[in-house]
Amino acid sequence: SQQGEEDPQALSIQEGENATMNCSYKTSINNLQWYRQNSGRGLVHLILIRSNEREKHSGRLRVTLDTSKKSSSLLITASRAADTASYFCAPQGGSEKLVFGKGTKLTVNP
């Protein structure tokens, strides 16, 4: 299994702005997942992108994957205060284990 590393560790923006967070990993993957965690709650799945996909959209979320650079990014457009949360990536290779990094803590100020 492998762990993704999210960057930045913390991000503070104003409501309406876009938020971009990145995930880097070390070895080849089959897919990469993004999750959100509101304070004190369980993680919620946002999006899964497979290794043969370069971009995926879900509502205000846009995820890109660059397997040559071993990196992914999550873009949240037109951020809202309710987007305040921690965001985690989970790259998956041959193992079924889902392993998380330390996450990006996003604060959206009203």
Place this chain on the structure above:
Amino acid sequence: NAGVTQTPKFQVLKTGQSMTLQCAQDMNHEYMSWYRQDPGMGLRLIHYSVGAGITDQGEVPNGYNVSRSTTEDFPLRLLSAAPSQTSVYFCASSYSGQQYEAFFGQGTRLTVV
């Protein structure tokens, strides 16, 4: 359809006591896992299971036991609680470990004094 249910939500233990954190899912998921989350550490995988009767260790298995006698349940046992096990514990399940989203419980906040 309750999803993933963890009990209890809060627990205080004395050092040396044992207890079992319960996790149940009603989605007929094969893959289940336990994580602990400490401040600034993200989630760390303790143990996981790919089906009934099959369990394996994650990143931080010491001090914890698991068993998977049914598809629905995946209890986590603390054999002799230590203050270092003070943490928030999350259980998760998915249809399969690969290519499928994981569903998380709401967590158990454990304090060992």
